[in-house]
Amino acid sequence: MLIEEVAKLSGVSRSTVSRVINNDPNVKESTRARIKEVIRKVNYRPNSVARGLASGRTRIIGLVLPTAQSSLFTDPYYPRLIQGITAVCNARDYSVMLWLTNPEQEQNKIHQLVSDSLLDGMVIASYLIDDPILEALTKAGLPFLLIGRHPTRTDLSYLDADNFQGAREAVVHLLRLGRCRVATITGPNNMIAGIDRREGYEHAFHERGMSPDPALIVEGDFSESGGYTSMMRLIPQNPDAVFVASDTMAVGALRALRESGKRIPEDVAVVGFDDIPSAAHMDPPLTTVRQSIQGMGQLAAETLIQIVNEGTAPPHRLVLPTELVIRSSSGLCMDLIGQ
Amino acid sequence: MLIEEVAKLSGVSRSTVSRVINNDPNVKESTRARIKEVIRKVNYRPNSVARGLASGRTRIIGLVLPTAQSSLFTDPYYPRLIQGITAVCNARDYSVMLWLTNPEQEQNKIHQLVSDSLLDGMVIASYLIDDPILEALTKAGLPFLLIGRHPTRTDLSYLDADNFQGAREAVVHLLRLGRCRVATITGPNNMIAGIDRREGYEHAFHERGMSPDPALIVEGDFSESGGYTSMMRLIPQNPDAVFVASDTMAVGALRALRESGKRIPEDVAVVGFDDIPSAAHMDPPLTTVRQSIQGMGQLAAETLIQIVNEGTAPPHRLVLPTELVIRSSSGLCMDLIGQ
DNA sequence: TAAAAAATTGGGACCGCTCCCAATATTAGA
DNA sequence: TCTAATATTGGGAGCGGTCCCAATTTTTTA
Numbered sequence: 172m173l174i175e176e177v178a179k180l181s182g183v184s185r186s187t188v189s190r191v192i193n194n195d196p197n198v199k200e201s202t203r204a205r206i207k208e209v210i211r212k213v214n215y216r217p218n219s220v221a222r223g224l225a226s227g228r229t230r231i232i233g234l235v236l237p238t239a240q241s242s243l244f245t246d247p248y249y250p251r252l253i254q255g256i257t258a259v260c261n262a263r264d265y266s267v268m269l270w271l272t273n274p275e276q277e278q279n280k281i282h283q284l285v286s287d288s289l290l291d292g293m294v295i296a297s298y299l300i301d302d303p304i305l306e307a308l309t310k311a312g313l314p315f316l317l318i319g320r321h322p323t324r325t326d327l328s329y330l331d332a333d334n335f336q337g338a339r340e341a342v343v344h345l346l347r348l349g350r351c352r353v354a355t356i357t358g359p360n361n362m363i364a365g366i367d368r369r370e371g372y373e374h375a376f377h378e379r380g381m382s383p384d385p386a387l388i389v390e391g392d393f394s395e396s397g398g399y400t401s402m403m404r405l406i407p408q409n410p411d412a413v414f415v416a417s418d419t420m421a422v423g424a425l426r427a428l429r430e431s432g433k434r435i436p437e438d439v440a441v442v443g444f445d446d447i448p449s450a451a452h453m454d455p456p457l458t459t460v461r462q463s464i465q466g467m468g469q470l471a472a473e474t475l476i477q478i479v480n481e482g483t484a485p486p487h488r489l490v491l492p493t494e495l496v497i498r499s500s501s502g503l504c505m506d507l508i509g510q
Numbered sequence: 511m512l513i514e515e516v517a518k519l520s521g522v523s524r525s526t527v528s529r530v531i532n533n534d535p536n537v538k539e540s541t542r543a544r545i546k547e548v549i550r551k552v553n554y555r556p557n558s559v560a561r562g563l564a565s566g567r568t569r570i571i572g573l574v575l576p577t578a579q580s581s582l583f584t585d586p587y588y589p590r591l592i593q594g595i596t597a598v599c600n601a602r603d604y605s606v607m608l609w610l611t612n613p614e615q616e617q618n619k620i621h622q623l624v625s626d627s628l629l630d631g632m633v634i635a636s637y638l639i640d641d642p643i644l645e646a647l648t649k650a651g652l653p654f655l656l657i658g659r660h661p662t663r664t665d666l667s668y669l670d671a672d673n674f675q676g677a678r679e680a681v682v683h684l685l686r687l688g689r690c691r692v693a694t695i696t697g698p699n700n701m702i703a704g705i706d707r708r709e710g711y712e713h714a715f716h717e718r719g720m721s722p723d724p725a726l727i728v729e730g731d732f733s734e735s736g737g738y739t740s741m742m743r744l745i746p747q748n749p750d751a752v753f754v755a756s757d758t759m760a761v762g763a764l765r766a767l768r769e770s771g772k773r774i775p776e777d778v779a780v781v782g783f784d785d786i787p788s789a790a791h792m793d794p795p796l797t798t799v800r801q802s803i804q805g806m807g808q809l810a811a812e813t814l815i816q817i818v819n820e821g822t823a824p825p826h827r828l829v830l831p832t833e834l835v836i837r838s839s840s841g842l843c844m845d846l847i848g849q
Numbered sequence: 850t851a852a853a854a855a856a857t858t859g860g861g862a863c864c865g866c867t868c869c870c871a872a873t874a875t876t877a878g879a
Numbered sequence: 880t881c882t883a884a885t886a887t888t889g890g891g892a893g894c895g896g897t898c899c900c901a902a903t904t905t906t907t908t909a
Contacts, residue, residue, distance in 0.1 A: 221895035560865035
């Protein structure tokens with residue numbers, strides 16, 4: 172079924188049908204109703220490829236995720252992000268195209284996408300974006316949004332959780348509970364989220380005029396086994412608490428602590444980051460910093476769609492709040508005592 | 511940069527450039543080389559929307575996943591599937607479009623996609639596909655592939671793991687170890703994977719002239735908390751082993767067993783299904799049935815692309831083998847004794 | 850009631866490719 | 880060396896919409 176046929180059946184020209192399809196107000200109400208009825212009756216749907224070619228807008232947004240990330244799909248992070256983004260896109264009648272790229276392909280792939288004019292915009296959740304690519308993106312005029320702030324460039328739109336504050340609060344919580352050898356397993360040092368959380372950790376010390384012992388800082392990789400390995404390296408330093416930069420790593424850290432005969436939280440208090448669904452069921456239930464990844468995905472999609480439709484405004488920099496969720500892995504908490 | 515400009519720079523017509531782009535053999539080698547050089551130099555990339563409109567093929571395949579599934583993204587199943595599919599599509603220069611739909615939207619959405627001619631084919635991993643949709647898909651002539659066999663229709667192409675054999679072997683293993691009250695936590699009864707695994711469980715009994723006690727069969731929902739709840743319901747029946755239809759549920763089941771003071775495997779042996787990455791790190795390490803979900807995704811993409819390019823052959827029915835991975839949650843195993 | 854303004858509608862010109870068929874160049878056969 | 884066959888190439892006609900501008904209708908205004 173073509174627009175021309177719908178036009179014939181409605182007794183109008185294809186232009187008028189096109190107007191109805193695109194919600195152009197310049198159509199007489201009675202005409203619009205008649206056409207809509209025909210469209211409904213014959214179940215007409217405009218060919219989106221043709222629309223895309225003619226209008227220059229495809230209503231497709233691209234989502235680029237790094238596949239190198241070992242935690243890519245064992246950690247619910249990306250799945251949640253995807254869920255948030257697709258939910259909004261579905262509702263707004265946008266389609267989502269997905270690319271999982273490893274670093275070698277990534278540059279080439281993004282270039283390709285940019286010059287392909289298949290996309291109206293893209294969400295880039297990769298953390299290893301080098302400047303040439305950003306340059307290409309900017310020059311191509313393709314709207315894009317980073318998930319996770321860019322370490323240096325401030326002229327780009329991004330969305331991020333408040334990693335610094337979240338980490339800071341977690342560590343303040345541990346210090347307040349009287350822990351004095353608070354260690355941390357950080358994220359990768361080349362990921363901004365890892366860096367920001369470590370800085371939040373450090374800041375919590377500085378606020379009290381203290382400095383963390385460098386021996387208590389170990390880099391992790393956001394994976395479960397990475398958490399285990401890092402914790403094993405940390406144990407000889409006798410920490411009495413550890414802030415782990417992701418819940419998935421915390422799972423590994425808990426395992427390492429158990430195997431070493433440490434009691435949690437008596438010997439070592441543990442705080443994670445993310446509040447993944449299983450955090451509440453861990454042994455013991457994990458105190459953690461909650462971030463709404465799905466919410467971030469939703470906001471990302473909404474923001475990008477807005478940019479696409481309203482032209483590029485000044486860069487959007489959106490930072491979502493986090494929330495410390497206190498469970499038993501960090502020690503006695505008032506709620507429990509009350510019961 | 512348009513094809514016409516490339517043609518001008520190469521001193522040929524756009525037709526010849528088009529031939530080179532599409533690897534048409536009817537081009538003189540010297541001409542082809544010259545054009546390729548120009549393309550490289552000016553970094554020309556054909557507009558895929560225009561190609562799609564002109565050729566009727568977009569090189570985009572759709573992937574439809576059910577979002578209702580509570581385990582959607584806590585279980586690594588779908589992420590892995592996505593990873594497998596995108597890997598192959600990337601390599602073959604296809605793009606993947608993703609839809610996460612809930613049952614209410616699903617029907618409407620698929621209809622929309624079908625009549626939109628944006629897709630060359632689709633992979634449908636949803637389990638609640640009703641006949642009208644399948645009819646629409648078939649009638650539209652859009653190639654599609656189901657992940658998970660259809661319960662009744664045998665004329666459709668699908669890809670599935672050998673759920674029946676995998677479950678059967680798991681239960682045979684438990685029975686051979688001398689367990690006599692082998693329970694099971696099944697998948698949802700409306701998912702074919704859940705049904706096939708339960709039938710494998712039952713068959714293992716029948717092979718030995720036995721029948722499972724119906725009280726030892728409890729339906730689960732493939733989620734961690736579902737596994738916990740189901741196990742709690744099972745414990746009063748005094749099982750000495752349990753076959754859990756997914757590792758994620760097994761996590762919950764282990765938790766329930768621990769809380770009830772049961773030793774694993776001494777009191778209750780446990781076998782899962784999937785072999786998720788954390789299975790080897792559980793306490794105790796989980797015996798489970800391994801299936802390569804990523805491999806399934808890859809094969810799905812390859813098969814669909816083949817169907818798209820070579821026309822619809824007789825329906826493809828591909829069943830991938832599973833493998834029993836014996837760890838300690840199911841009891842003593844020879845490997846361990848040997849050490 | 851006629852002219853002016855505003856609201857609708859129609860139709861040609863693309864969007865940037867592919868594809869078919871006719872035209873031209875090249876090679877082989879006699 | 881000339882003709883037939885074969886290999887290359889060119890160009891028109893779409894693919895199915897959108898969009899602009901001119902034409903037509905309807906509504907206002909004087």
